[in-house]
Amino acid sequence: MKSRLTQLCNAMIGVGLSLGLATSAGAAQSLQDVMKARGLTEKDLLAAAKTYTPTGGRDEYLAFSSGGQSGQIFVYGIPSMRILKYIGVFTPEPWQGYGFDDESKAVLAEGRIDGKDILYGDTHHPALSEENGDYDGKYLFINDKANPRIAVIDLRDFETKQIVVNPFFKSEHGGTFVTPNTEYVMEATQYAAPYADDFVPLSKFNEVYRGGLAYWKFDKKEGRIKPEQSFVFELPPYSQDLSDAGKGPSYGWGFTNSFCTERYVGGIERGRPPFEAGCSQKDTDFLHITNWKKAAELVKAGKVKKQKGMYLIPIKQAVKEGLLYLIPEPKSPHGVDVTPDGTKIIVSGKLDTHVSVFSFKKIMDAIQHKKFVGRDPYGIPILSMKDTLHTQVALGLGPLHTQMDAKPCIAYTSLYVDSQIAKWDYCKGKVLDKVNIHYNVGHLMAMEGDTAHPDGKYLVSLNKLAIDRFNPVGPLHPQNHQLIDISGDKMQLLYDMPVPLGEPHYVVAIKADKLKPEIRYRSGWNSRANSRSKWRTRAGREKIVRNGNHIDVYGTVIRSHITPEIIEAKVGDTVSLHLTNLERAEDETHGFALRGQNVNLSIEPGKTVSATFKADKAGVFPYYCTEFCSALHLEMQGYLLVAPKNYQAAGVSMSEGQTYTKADYEKQVKTNLETQAVIDSVVAFITSRNYKDFKPVVALVEDATDQLGFADEAKKKAEEYAKKGDYHNATLWAGQWWQYQVKTADLGLRAKTYLEEHGAKVVK
């Protein structure tokens, strides 16, 4: 084998050369040949150009999609339609350590139902926090339909920080939606049930079963929902569905639609017609109108009673105070959407072909003049549909959800049965265009399409069926999110994105430059509590503290070792691992997995996480870093040794199979000095260029400087041992010194390549 120096030099020289060749390759290939071979049309090529994002490119929008039954949120870029991240929300997710470290277990524990850990969620409607009706890029909310809960995700680090359980509801679908300054997060029931946690027979359905609408108070500064400041509207046992908050002139009001106002209770197993028949027999259901601003004032004035830790506004009180009204709406709707200017409210009944555009002004007029056509069985005043409609437009079969364009009066509505999207004018009541989608679209999503200032440009059709769109992957299919260009007069289908996990219900998309995520935590950070961890550890301060049967391990992780490498416990001990990632470099996450104990952690730079478990069995339990963090990542390992209760060791005793001599030491030192010369030449290359003009290179140089510092420390240890004549340890520390040099070279080479690729200039 050649000397390491020669190898390193050759490899480094190779970088620039090979790249030069690679860049020019393929240019001669004919686009027409490729199109012919792949059967692409001119239209396909245009769509490809509109969506393809080359390496290092950025997407214009980030979409946050409900992950459906996966219980998670996933994030994708638009227009590239590449999925960037899954975020654990209601379901434990080991990659993120979510539900595996003590800190995130505490978040999931907030979501217990009847004291039971719930290991999934059925996420439906994500909502981004708003300021003046526009997204501010700070927080994301998502609900769990199956077990009525709301989660809060912080967009600084894309982590779930809080889960609140609705103490009244037994089911909800219509959450989350936010008021224009994120004062409140709206959540409505779906299937009516008793508010009490007791059994109530269906014979008391009308009297005791209830719907409801919660307004959860959100503290934007703290980033947490405040249940004790939140209030719930008691509502009749209709199946309330989606909501939207008024804005502009309609600020202070909320709109919530419903289905099954028939209050049918099923019973197909007894020969009765099923719910689907009994819940769709009437021609209309009810749009619920609530005055949250006035309700909040009532709460503030001490006029609303608390139950189960929240304020509960009974129907009677709501009616008396003028907080609650109903308007008939075409039956079985899904989605109520306020126009950007806040003047109109759009509802589609899935079993009607029309979208109905209500006028907020007309609604207010009717309320002001107490122009009611009657009251529902619970005494709620009903406004007339005719009095409050701006217009109705026949769009097609199964109209469902509406999103707004940047262009005035332009909206898009999904047509479930038709498998189409309709583009129409809600001011003039005119259909403008239709496009086929594949297949059976539920919600729609335009860029910032539910804000006061929609961005237009793209529309995503959330198709519930994919059927034949993709390569077959078994009986359970992906869904299909189709990207549509809405920048021109006619809609153009651009891209089919398979959804590989869960049934997304709704998505929100925000302009990417509104997000400012962090790349590292402050050192020793408990990210879930958003505070310094009491378990943080600094380099060199690692320790194992025993307190009776409890062991606290204050450890650290850094390229490429875990401290401690050996942990000794006894059967019956409770072990709490507290690991701090000492890295500062972007993307230098370390993982930690331990056999047989459900310990699997993700430790991003700066983070401190803990994992507590009972050492209930004697044995040997290897642990290791699970993220390929460095060349010697596989060697980033350790052992938990659990001894029997009565075991008495004569001190720590270890045994490995290799010893090293003076000759080994000298050989290693020679290699290291040669390596240093190469590193110096790379450093000379970098510093002779205007590298400070390149932010990524500055970060690499900082990291490399750190690594060289570590190399120096190891070098000193090696030399100390050599001085003492302990050439075994001197050799090993000299090896460690070289390992840090390799890490330095890795970074230096990346920096050098970056400068070469980005046209850095020689400076004096």
Added chain:
Amino acid sequence: MKSRLTQLCNAMIGVGLSLGLATSAGAAQSLQDVMKARGLTEKDLLAAAKTYTPTGGRDEYLAFSSGGQSGQIFVYGIPSMRILKYIGVFTPEPWQGYGFDDESKAVLAEGRIDGKDILYGDTHHPALSEENGDYDGKYLFINDKANPRIAVIDLRDFETKQIVVNPFFKSEHGGTFVTPNTEYVMEATQYAAPYADDFVPLSKFNEVYRGGLAYWKFDKKEGRIKPEQSFVFELPPYSQDLSDAGKGPSYGWGFTNSFCTERYVGGIERGRPPFEAGCSQKDTDFLHITNWKKAAELVKAGKVKKQKGMYLIPIKQAVKEGLLYLIPEPKSPHGVDVTPDGTKIIVSGKLDTHVSVFSFKKIMDAIQHKKFVGRDPYGIPILSMKDTLHTQVALGLGPLHTQMDAKPCIAYTSLYVDSQIAKWDYCKGKVLDKVNIHYNVGHLMAMEGDTAHPDGKYLVSLNKLAIDRFNPVGPLHPQNHQLIDISGDKMQLLYDMPVPLGEPHYVVAIKADKLKPEIRYRSGWNSRANSRSKWRTRAGREKIVRNGNHIDVYGTVIRSHITPEIIEAKVGDTVSLHLTNLERAEDETHGFALRGQNVNLSIEPGKTVSATFKADKAGVFPYYCTEFCSALHLEMQGYLLVAPKNYQAAGVSMSEGQTYTKADYEKQVKTNLETQAVIDSVVAFITSRNYKDFKPVVALVEDATDQLGFADEAKKKAEEYAKKGDYHNATLWAGQWWQYQVKTADLGLRAKTYLEEHGAKVVK
């Protein structure tokens, strides 16, 4: 509102018209404008054309990627790089009901460690089943590094069917790899540990800690691993790593590399150098060579003893029988790869710049002539590196994993430290090309690149760091799988795919047409056991059977109702739900979620799944279908009512809020007759075309015919009730009749659109 008939007709006529317009839209837009606006080069456009896959298009290859710490497998298409599916393997996944239904819980229970449910896995190396060294598209295997286990996935339905736990190992990385006819699945230890499940101090590391290599017997007909026919090679306490099976001339042999043959045991917390130093001090580690064919014969001849249910071949026996040899290999390698013709074995040491190409013939010559350079401390004969090398090639820094091209002698090797891929000739020992990747590549994957007949064309670089490649999503980054075109002389980077969940370690890709996944199950199928379920139920045979405190619910799901809709239990009952999906239509999966009980099921067409839980609290528990299966999906609901133990009901009593009259009935019937006329016109359209030439349309027509049949049944019920003068129930059943008509219309419209879009012709 207009009559439903008019609405339906307008909507249907609209389909063709609007599509015509939509198709021509955008064509006038300039490709140059788009390229300019998005900053795309000619090279980018070519890459876009090579990867963009229009709606309904198919990928040429399907890639099966380890999901790393997510514990799952994910499937993506090449060249589109779209993720098609996540498959739950070691981690419960609610969307698939994996770990939530009794059937899949039984699979996960096979993977318990020390009797404990393990809720994650660290998946590493997927392997596809082979026949004669080539992929046969039948099964997929994957390992869990953290808790040494192997899972079997059936590619008929992409579901995990079996998990086996290695009874000896406490850690493994180097699994799975298969022998050329999938006779065996190979799995090697990573971190040495005692074979016993007891505590052994590190002072006995050399004597008692052991590595190992398992050959798991696979029954291809049954699709299951047979532990009782499997055998394990006891190996020294080196950190064994990856393996590959010989083929062609090397058939019958296996190759396994290793690191840390220094047998270092760490101890940084005690001032000792860390594992990374102690495990990389020697210049070489050992390539392990095992003769599995001869070992299998020995097992068959009854010459190997069983322990813990498997055959265990002690080192001594292996040496004596000539089953086990070692060759020094450049230190800290990752990946050993046999060339397609089986004549050469390629190993790269991560801390060396060379790839080493060993000659199988030279290895056999040395073995035959007992040309050993010594024995390791465990008595295993060591062959000389020099004697057995075909060639060594200096490739660059951090060479890691090698994949083979379709072109003879051409291989690709990842360079971790250089962040590059090298293309080279392993016959002539010559470097041909290099390309930069982003960043720090681990494994590589070429199309069928580890088989006897690689397909070439594309290469995927599995980069462990993404850093700046994508929009930022917080401190925890996606990884970056980069697609590279290898069809020409020079490699060309085509696409960056973010990996949104977990750290994939390795990927395998198979020609898509080799896979023949099913689209539905045989009716009443237990997919995990691959047998008819004893809990299956046919339409009309639904029942609830009580046996003491145990309730078995034999239910069904179909668009759009669950039978039963009401389930009554008492506190303390154990409830077993058994749900059969009666659908035959592709993609008509129904889900099932129940509040507060961790019941979340996925029921694909034909499948029967069960969920057993204890009704431990009185209350009302709504349940519903979680897949947006039809227009009235939200109404696909029901209630579990858990009454107190002593509750005595006076029969079932239900109450809803609406009653219907003769006028309601007649109105509904009128609507239905009008709707039927429309349906008839669509049927006329379809049957007047050559629809039988279009497979998807034939499937739609079959489904629509089913729905019309159901409509007929509901119609009969409505008419019976009307005859009796019960207009309430008559109206409801007439409504149900109409619901089936809507479902028919949905299908009919999709069929009509398909025929229009695909140029169907009018037939006589």
